[in-house]
Amino acid sequence: MLSLLSALATPESSGAASGSTGSMMTTFVTFGLIIVIFYFLIIRPQKKRDKETKDMLSSIKKGDKVVSIGGIHGTVMAVKETTVVVKVDDNTRMEFSKSAISNIVDRKAEPASASKKKGKKESKADEKVEKVSAPEKDAATDATVIETAPETDK
Structure with missing residues (x-):
């Protein structure tokens, strides 16, 4: 320069x-x-x-659990064009600007028709779960054998 x-x-x-x-x-x-x-x-x-x-x-919709940028946790009760009404406690509802929502913690469950379509994919995923065998027993002492990793000195 x-x-x-x-x-x-x-x-x-x-x-x-x-x-x-x-x-x-x-x-x-x-x-x-x-x-x-x-x-x-x-x-x-x-x-x-x-x-x-x-x-x-x-994508925010009624029933979603959200966190605001101030750290307030609640459940969405109503979604308007630029604001969201969040239920914080039993009788406490707060209205936030949509931009004040930091993230969605937990989405509301999908309708039954949508879950049926995904059901086949989920069952295939469940089949891929790795099976774990029971611990081995030593025949002589009838004690459970537990394999441990060798200890290393640091």
């Missing part, structure tokens, strides 16, 4: 023109690389988080 300022401040002669052009080109390439790095490390992930938050806020 200093080289760019010094190149602009000094009068150019015919011999120095080619040297300052090369210096300016490396400066522009450096700034371009910095902008690309900032985009991939800061701007792009922030846009992704913003999109996920927007999708989460638009």
Whole structure:
């Protein structure tokens, strides 16, 4: 950056023109690389988080358990266009701006018709559960054998 300022401040002669052009080109390439790095490390992930938050806020429905940005836990009682009514206690209801909802802790159960469609997929997933055998017993002492990992000195 200093080289760019010094190149602009000094009068150019015919011999120095080619040297300052090369210096300016490396400066522009450096700034371009910095902008690309900032985009991939800061701007792009922030846009992704913003999109996920927007999708989460638009999917809030009655019965969802939510947490506000202030740490207040409650259950959604009503969803309006820009606000959400949250039941905090038996007789306490609070109205929050949708943007004040930090996350959804627990979603309300899906209707029966939707759960039937997913039932087949869940049963296949249940079949993939790893089976664990009972602990082995030593025949001579009739005691349960427990395998332990060797201890290492640190």
